[in-house]
Amino acid sequence: MAAVEVEDLTRTYTTGASKFRFRRNGRTDRQAVKGVSFDIGEGELFGLLGPNGAGKSTTIKILSTLLLPTSGRATVMGYDVVSRPTEIRRRIGYVAGGDKGLYERLSARDNLRYFAELHGITGRTQRLRLAQLLETVDLADRADDRVEGFSRGMRQRLHIARGLLNEPSVLFLDEPTIGLDPEASRDLRSTIGTLTGQGTTVLLTTHYMYEADELCDRIAVIAQGRLVALDTPGALKKGVGDRTVATVEVRDASAAVLDDVRALPGVLDLTVTSTPTSHVLEVQCEDTASLIPDLLRILGPGLITRVDTREPTLEDAYVALVAQPAATAGASL
């Protein structure tokens, strides 16, 4: 049995609706999820990637029973998200990223205790689990401090501890490492790896490609509410195997020059990262060998400080997938 099954799922948000049914002025329907289907096996670590507003969080919220789907079907551990929410809630953990979601005027321990009670975890089991989780997320020494004084990273770690309170069969992690420092992120990735090793199914959304690449068994890429790719990280990278990436650092590059680079034959995508003293151009192309002389000519050899080439990463694959029109991208499934 798959831990999570999603079949032709759609979700439409209605905004600005008139309170009076006979007046429909200003009512806007926005389809956030459009016919998404996938399965997640037990113990699998499944990544859901996509730009902001792609429908990742909506999908997670439907699976964690916070939202109802508009159409389609979804089950978690065999239970339907519409008709059996309580059964699902007993078996899942939900961790949303960000500052919110905690009782500011309670301590970290009391926050966990509150939610432990809501999960029916009491007595000695509760005490032991709280101590263990506070240790796991490195908050044991701040356990009795009020949450209102916590940094974003500490709050995020507390979110994670709360998500693990009921030892869930399926853990939904919605951008869990947002706001964490590199060391804490690495520790969390290690914790997630341990959990899947113990048989926990994890559905992870993230904007950090290296994180998805390192952790996920399979990745689904969502763009504009549609699933545009679903495969292992390796296979997704191979999907852009006909590309290479040239990285060029220049001291100066005007908008007109960048347009000229984009217009070069064989250039598939260009991203520019600017610092006060330089610009780093990442040019995805079919063949760097034939492109580099043209790049040198356009950018001006005197302004270039570094040139190198590399094989495509998951980020390159992701950029290629979300950049192409959703209608044609379906073919990559």
Added chain:
Amino acid sequence: MTRNVTRARTLYLRTLLVCGVFQLRMLLQYKFYVIAVFVQPLAFALIQFVMVGHRDDADALANVAVQAGLMGMWTSTLFGSGGGLSRERRFGTLEPVVVAPTPLAVNILAISLATALMGVISMGVTLLLGGLVFDTPMMPERPGVFAAALAVAVLANACLGFLMANAFILYRNSLVLTNLLEYPVWVLAGLMVPAAFLPQWCRPLSEGLSMTWAGRALGHAMSGTGEPGREILWCAVTGLVCLAVALVFLRTVHDAVRRRATLNLI
């Protein structure tokens, strides 16, 4: 099967009490709220003591203290329930609470119970004012009945707060209701003027409010007259009706917020 149901109910009751204590602790940290719970009934009691003080009627003065205390209890429940749910929205805690397997009702009821319990402070303040400032005996003639009536009043108030909390979950702007509902309930429950002075058409509304019966029961327990037992019973019945309606309504509200996606909107 029956054993499982009993076990689940016991667990929910425990959760209700523990979460209620946590909610009470959080409420006590909101200094302005605590001040309002102290000061408002004090002001009302003071005005009414001055108005009826010349009558030299100890029972009337004791009744004033009780009614003003109940006014404070209603204000605490009304603003506490609404404010409590607004805070849950603002903190983003409604989502994790909904995702927990314990029914949402238990958490909402815990908030309502905590706010109603704060109302006991109001009652204490007004009784102290009467005893210390106006030199009126504020010891109930029937202390046991008074304690029972107060306990039932708190529970019934919590049920009424729970019923209103449904609106606070469904409509994020429903906090404005709190301002609208404060005075009408005071008037209908006979806390500002005796319910007998109300127009005939208001009477069924008045008698349907647990606050009305709580006021009568507490007043009679103070003076040692009337039938407070019957009034406590009616207070409990009207409270239980609110609870039943709220539980049925909450199912609809729960589905509605999942459909509308308004749970985390501020």
